[in-house]
Amino acid sequence: MSDDNNKNWECLPGEIVTDIFLRLPIKSIIICTSVSKTWRRLIQNPAFISTHLIHHSNTSHNFLLSRLCLQHHQEFYTLHNEDDPDFTQHTKFDSPFHAPKSKYYYGTFRVVGMCNGLLCLVDDDILTDINKLFLWNPCVRKFLKLPDPNIISFTLGEFTASIGFGFDPKTNDYKVVMVVTLLYRLHHSRSRPMVTVYSLSTGKWRMFKDHVVPTCAVRGREPQAFVNGALHWLAWKRTNDRKFHPFVLVLDLGDEIFSEISLPEFPGYTCESAEALGTSVSVYGNSIALFHNGNYSFERQHFSGCLNIWVMKEYGVASSWTNVLTTIDQDRGGGVPRALGFKRNGEVVLLKDGGQIILWNPESQNIKHLRITGYQYSFVGSYVESLVLLDKSTKGVVTY
Amino acid sequence: MSNQSESPNPTSSSNKITLKTSDNEVFEVEEAVAMKFCTVKQYFDDENNNNVTSGTSTTLIPLPNVESHPLAILITYCKKHLEIKANNADNKKEMEIDMEHYEREFLKNVMPQELTELILAANYLNFKEALDFFCRAVASAIQNKSVEYVRKFFGLESDFKPGEEEKLREEFAWSFEGVDED
Numbered sequence: 081m082s083d084d085n086n087k088n089w090e091c092l093p094g095e096i097v098t099d100i101f102l103r104l105p106i107k108s109i110i111i112c113t114s115v116s117k118t119w120r121r122l123i124q125n126p127a128f129i130s131t132h133l134i135h136h137s138n139t140s141h142n143f144l145l146s147r148l149c150l151q152h153h154q155e156f157y158t159l160h161n162e163d164d165p166d167f168t169q170h171t172k173f174d175s176p177f178h179a180p181k182s183k184y185y186y187g188t189f190r191v192v193g194m195c196n197g198l199l200c201l202v203d204d205d206i207l208t209d210i211n212k213l214f215l216w217n218p219c220v221r222k223f224l225k226l227p228d229p230n231i232i233s234f235t236l237g238e239f240t241a242s243i244g245f246g247f248d249p250k251t252n253d254y255k256v257v258m259v260v261t262l263l264y265r266l267h268h269s270r271s272r273p274m275v276t277v278y279s280l281s282t283g284k285w286r287m288f289k290d291h292v293v294p295t296c297a298v299r300g301r302e303p304q305a306f307v308n309g310a311l312h313w314l315a316w317k318r319t320n321d322r323k324f325h326p327f328v329l330v331l332d333l334g335d336e337i338f339s340e341i342s343l344p345e346f347p348g349y350t351c352e353s354a355e356a357l358g359t360s361v362s363v364y365g366n367s368i369a370l371f372h373n374g375n376y377s378f379e380r381q382h383f384s385g386c387l388n389i390w391v392m393k394e395y396g397v398a399s400s401w402t403n404v405l406t407t408i409d410q411d412r413g414g415g416v417p418r419a420l421g422f423k424r425n426g427e428v429v430l431l432k433d434g435g436q437i438i439l440w441n442p443e444s445q446n447i448k449h450l451r452i453t454g455y456q457y458s459f460v461g462s463y464v465e466s467l468v469l470l471d472k473s474t475k476g477v478v479t480y
Numbered sequence: 481m482s483n484q485s486e487s488p489n490p491t492s493s494s495n496k497i498t499l500k501t502s503d504n505e506v507f508e509v510e511e512a513v514a515m516k517f518c519t520v521k522q523y524f525d526d527e528n529n530n531n532v533t534s535g536t537s538t539t540l541i542p543l544p545n546v547e548s549h550p551l552a553i554l555i556t557y558c559k560k561h562l563e564i565k566a567n568n569a570d571n572k573k574e575m576e577i578d579m580e581h582y583e584r585e586f587l588k589n590v591m592p593q594e595l596t597e598l599i600l601a602a603n604y605l606n607f608k609e610a611l612d613f614f615c616r617a618v619a620s621a622i623q624n625k626s627v628e629y630v631r632k633f634f635g636l637e638s639d640f641k642p643g644e645e646e647k648l649r650e651e652f653a654w655s656f657e658g659v660d661e662d
Contacts, residue, residue, distance in 0.1 A: 090636070092596065096603060096615065103619035110655040114627045114648045117639050221654055479651050 098128055102135050106219045106465055126252075129467045133196055137464050142171075143423060144463035145437075146191050148455040155189055157199075157218065159463060162424050167439070167450050173218035176480045189214070191459035193245030193256075195306055197466030200245035200256055213243070213256060215280065215469070222469040224477045229258050230285045231276050238263040240300030244311035250334040254280040254468075257311055257331060261297045268318070270295050277336070283475055294338050296329060301457075303360045305368050308395060309334055312341070312361045312368055328361055328368065344390050344401035346372055362421050363461065367395040371419040387416050389428060389442075404442045421460040429460045497524065498540045505548035506540075513558045514541075518606035543605070550594075550601035557586065557610055587617055592633055626659045 101109055101123060109132075113120045122128060141162045148155050159171040177189060189201040201214045216223040244257040256278040262271070272295050275288040296315040305312040315329035328341035358373035372388040387407045394400035405428070407417065417438070420429045428440045431454045439448040469477055495511040499520065515521045523541050543551070560582055568575035590598070595614055602610040622630045627649075631638065638645060649656065 092599065093603065096599060096611075099611075099615045100618050100622075103616055104623055107655050108623050108625070110652050111625070111627055111659070112622075112630065114645060114652070115630050115634075115638075116636050120648070 094122060098122055098131065101128070102132060106467065109467065110220065110470075123467075124471045126471055129471055130252075133464065133466045133468065136466065137196075140462070140464045141424075142463040142465065143167075144194065144459070144461055145429075145452070145454070146457070146459040147453065148188070148458075162462065165448075167448075167452070176216070176221070176223055176478075177214075190301075190457035192243040193304060193306055194459070194461050194463065195245060195247050195254065196468050197464045198245075198254060198468050200243070202243060213278075215245075215254065215256070217466065217469045219465045220467055220470045220479075222472075222477050222479050224280075224469065224472075224475075226256060226278055227283070227285065229276050229278070230287060231258070231260055231274050240298075242298045242300055242302045242304065242313055244304040244306065244313065244331065246306035246309070246311055246333050248333040249309060251279075251281070255333050257333075259298045259313065259329075261299070272296070273298055275331075280472075288336070292336075292338060294329065294340065296327075297324075298329060303362065303459075305361045305363045307363050307368055308366060314359050314361050314370075326359060328370075341368070341392075341396060342398040343370060344398075344403070346388055346390070346403075358416075358418075362419065364391045364422050365424075367392045369422065370401070373416050373418045385416060387419060387430075389419055405440070420454070420458055424462055431458055499551065500540060500542045501546050501548045501551055502544050503547050505551075507548075507551060507555060509555055510559075512562060513555060516558050516562070516607055516609070517554075518608070519543075519604060545604045546601045547597070550597040553590075553594075553598060554601055554605065554607060554610055557613075558607065561609060583613060583617075590617075592621065593635075624658075624660050626656070629660075 097119070101112060104112070109123060113123050143160045143162045144157055145160065146155055146157050155175050157173040157175070158169040159173075160167050160169055175189065189203050191199055192202050193200040197217055197219060199216045199218070201216055203212045213226040213229075214223050215226065239260050239262045241261075242259045244259070245255070247254055258276050258278075259273045260275070261273045272290060272293040274290075275293050276285045277288065278285045294315075296317050298313050298315045302313055310330050310332045313329045314326055316324040316326050319325055326343055328343065330339045330341055331337075332339070360371050360373075362369045362371055369392065370388075370390040372390070387405065388403065389405040390401050390403050392398075392400055393402050417430045417432045420431055420437075422428055423439070426442060428442065430438045430440055432438060435453045435455060437450045437452045437454045437458070439450060440446075441448075496508045497511055497514040497520070499507045499509060499514065501507070514524070520541055520543075524539060527539055527541075561579070564575055564578045564582060568578060595618055599611065599614045599618070602614060622633055625633070630636075640648075
């Protein structure tokens with residue numbers, strides 16, 4: 081009897097076994113890879129990893145927040161249930177680069193992008209601006225250090241680099257894009273940034289041809305938004321009136337073609353100096369939002385003015401930009417709160433000048449203090465637990 | 481031998497459908513129950529289309545891949561499922577609570593080994609709700625369990641070459657921490 085049953089389990093169709101795997105937490109799925117070769121082949125398989133991702137993308141309610149432990153100067157990452165009004169933390173990921181016995185790397189990292197459970201991190205070495213880039217899946221405890229980008233060379237002179245990260249469904253590939261603006265060319269009206277793209281499947285960086293990149297400048301460390309298969313940065317064009325005209329620079333990761341989205345007209349829309357405009361692009365559902373965090377005062381070393389939030393109700397349609405928030409002028413102290421991103425329910429996560437994180441509901445205008453402290457580079461976004469990288473056991477992927 | 485279907489369901493039609501298992505047992509079931517088995521429904525619909533004029537109310541449907549033991553359990557489960565659905569037609573939440581309660585009791589009487597038979601039968605019959613329930617049941621039985629427990633549960637032998645398994649275990653050492661006691 082028992083023998084018969086054993087045979088039965090073995091003759092369960094693969095799709096039923098994978099159906100069972102889909103209902104397991106990631107830790108148990110990983111345990112299952114050690115049960116038998118057949119099971120390992122079923123799990124460490126791009127098709128299963130993709131099915132798992134689709135299944136969980138539809139059901140996930142996780143929200144990720146990156147924070148900094150000031151005492152040890154280390155980042156950590158917490159998951160919260162988006163539907164939980166108290167925003168209670170239910171999972172904490174420690175950075176693999178800071179574990180006490182870490183033999184990997186040191187330094188502080190910030191998140192430049194997140195997609196399908198994969199985080200793209202960059203170390204914040206101010207001296208070189210860009211030093212090391214990583215792709216990290218905290219759920220399967222694997223990371224990959226990217227090779228050095230092929231355009232970084234000290235002979236270029238001082239530069240500022242902005243990074244984007246996303247998924248290209250056409251080639252089923254993850255891509256990291258670096259947009260490098262040379263500082264001495266920042267004020268030239270005809271200069272173009274240099275752009276290079278890294279593909280996870282090839283493991284290599286590839287330069288874009290110069291003429292496909294629009295004439296503009298992108299400020300370094302600018303938060304980017306990955307929406308609708310495209311990366312979005314805030315960029316500037318220098319016009320004949322010697323002013324900077326901001327717009328959204330769009331790069332479709334599938335066909336690798338640049339395009340532009342116009343911005344709404346807001347106070348200080350054009351300005352004398354690109355650095356003085358505290359503006360960034362964020363994900364807003366299936367569209368983008370614009371955060372304008374006042375203007376930077378070099379004299380006082382902080383942003384003053386007011387926080388403006390605009391959302392693009394209809395993606396790509398410039399006339400659909402809608403202003404949802406203008407705070408009162410904080411010029412007399414207090415500083416301007418900075419918008420970090422949106423929750424799925426439309427609430428805005430704000431970082432106050434003192435580091436406290438608050439939630440603001442545009443509909444009810446309610447404000448909720450979360451009693452959580454963020455930092456300058458706190459990153460927020462909807463998070464999906466995924467198995468991405470689990471099938472990549474070679475090519476420099478490290479399990480920790 | 482015939483397993484007469486008891487407890488008439490007031491909401492279903494009185495039409496009966498006869499199912500014949502691989503071990504030659506005959507089950508007479510309510511049409512509403514049999515129609516939850518998509519494979520049976522397909523067969524039934526095809527038959528009806530071919531014999532529009534026959535007007536027979538009883539059809540014999542052979543199930544060469546299903547034994548009587550799992551089929552009897554699936555019929556009981558299906559009847560209960562329909563009953564709970566009918567009793568809570570206007571309250572989805574209540575229905576889910578009743579169903580959860582029933583499923584918990586159900587699992588107390590099912591041996592892990594029986595689950596395979598049930599999954600294979602539900603899969604062949606294309607009975608989606610039952611298949612979903614059994615897959616959930618298996619997943620919760622092996623959740624956070626050790627490799628040894630999972631192997632024992634499924635009756636699987638390790639087919640790794642010596643050293644291969646140790647390497648995997650070393651790579652994923654973190655996942656083996658804090659698993660439940662077997």
